[in-house]
Amino acid sequence: xxxxxxxxxxxxxxxxxxxxxxxxxxxxxxxxxxxxxxxxxxxxxxxxxxxxxxxxxxxxxxxxxxxxxxxxxxxxxxxxxxxxxxxxxxxxxxxxxxxxxxxxxxxxxxxxxxxxxxxxxxxxxxxxxxxxxxxxxxxxxxxxxxxxxxxxxxxxxxxxxxxxxxxxxxxxxxxxxxxxxxxxxxxxxxxxxxxxxxxxxxxxxxxxxxxxxxxxxxxxxxxxxxxxxxxxxxxxxxxxxxxxxxx
Amino acid sequence: xxxxxxxxxxxxxxxxxxxxxxxxxxxxxxxxxxxxxxxxxxxxxxxxxxxxxxxxxxxxxxxxxxxxxxxxxxxxxxxxxxxxxxxxxxxxxxxxxxxxxxxxxxxxxxxxxxxxxxxxxxxxxxxxxxxxxxxxxxxxxxxxxxxxxxxxxxxxxxxxxxxxxxxxxxxxxxxxxxxxxxxxxxxxxxxxxxxxxxxxxxxx
Numbered sequence: 001x002x003x004x005x006x007x008x009x010x011x012x013x014x015x016x017x018x019x020x021x022x023x024x025x026x027x028x029x030x031x032x033x034x035x036x037x038x039x040x041x042x043x044x045x046x047x048x049x050x051x052x053x054x055x056x057x058x059x060x061x062x063x064x065x066x067x068x069x070x071x072x073x074x075x076x077x078x079x080x081x082x083x084x085x086x087x088x089x090x091x092x093x094x095x096x097x098x099x100x101x102x103x104x105x106x107x108x109x110x111x112x113x114x115x116x117x118x119x120x121x122x123x124x125x126x127x128x129x130x131x132x133x134x135x136x137x138x139x140x141x142x143x144x145x146x147x148x149x150x151x152x153x154x155x156x157x158x159x160x161x162x163x164x165x166x167x168x169x170x171x172x173x174x175x176x177x178x179x180x181x182x183x184x185x186x187x188x189x190x191x192x193x194x195x196x197x198x199x200x201x202x203x204x205x206x207x208x209x210x211x212x213x214x215x216x217x218x219x220x221x222x223x224x225x226x227x228x229x230x231x232x233x234x235x236x237x238x239x240x241x242x243x244x245x246x247x
Numbered sequence: 248x249x250x251x252x253x254x255x256x257x258x259x260x261x262x263x264x265x266x267x268x269x270x271x272x273x274x275x276x277x278x279x280x281x282x283x284x285x286x287x288x289x290x291x292x293x294x295x296x297x298x299x300x301x302x303x304x305x306x307x308x309x310x311x312x313x314x315x316x317x318x319x320x321x322x323x324x325x326x327x328x329x330x331x332x333x334x335x336x337x338x339x340x341x342x343x344x345x346x347x348x349x350x351x352x353x354x355x356x357x358x359x360x361x362x363x364x365x366x367x368x369x370x371x372x373x374x375x376x377x378x379x380x381x382x383x384x385x386x387x388x389x390x391x392x393x394x395x396x397x398x399x400x401x402x403x404x405x406x407x408x409x410x411x412x413x414x415x416x417x418x419x420x421x422x423x424x425x426x427x428x429x430x431x432x433x434x435x436x437x438x439x440x441x442x443x444x445x446x447x448x449x450x451x
Binding site: 039040057058059060061069112114117118119120121122149150151152153154155156157158192193194195231234235238239 | 252254255256268270272277279280281293294295296297325326355356357378432
């Protein structure tokens, strides 16, 4: 995270290494309902990230002692495929990093899924990173939200997540792997777009109070585009039903 | 009819309205499920999701356990479903037996109490997405009656997503139900299914 002596120049002219401006997202593609055996699923390509999310349930919570008689429980598993990354970073297996990301993802969704509608049940979320290039926890949450919606699970909102970081004196949105490794600060956020609630906020490195405020504004601005892509993905699957027929 | 797709968090109404599959926050109504909003009737029909049990629903299930006169029934649902045997009813159900029953009561959204049980002997069970069941039944049972008449099968459709079939051309009936499930949101489905069934029965 911290600046290294051999730190590459990340900003040249007012452009980033991959030619983006400070407020530009990487190209994002979302596809809903891609897996037949899952109750709900989504596939996300975000820059070089390729992420698959699947949702099962609500089903009877097992083992029985984990059941909550008044609400559903969420189980979340984030995992990186052994072939997903360039270096040894975060690869394979239930390591400390994967457990942490599973936990923060679960807690983000516990705030939007209407758990009281499914007492005593369990909802499983699986996030599998097939190819990683920085910002996979944000992309995983974005994918899992679409997967939950396509499973027909009651939710307050369709959430998204994106990271904002600091390179030198500049704030940049949606950092990729190289920017992430050599940046001064990295702050992933998950947002409920309906009312702007913050569901996930983590930070590596240092940012001043005004920078955090400015970063949040950038996230909310970029989120409009992300939300639209998520909704379009769901609409596309069911758009045949628009012509006044259906059930 | 004006229908539009709603996604969780979409604004349904500026006022606080009591609509199924929606919730109220700050005096406004929002959708909580991926569904079709009928703006004229003010209803939301979910496109995906599990069965939400209601009193009076017909269900098909398998008896999985018994304790004195209380039977546990598997309805492919996250909660518990029980059938309380009547003291005037001498009939006992065996574990593994398929029954048809009616939902008498739903407690705490998870415990389903069944009534008016009926044994179903033999036959096949088909699992269908619960959100597509109303389409399989059709308006005033037309769809299921049509399939049953043309394939000469006994068909009982449970709202929980399990369909029991026996006799006749089960293969054709299964194909018809699968077609309804995958094309539930297309127009003129009754005619399409009729054509499919006519073709299927003449070929056989």
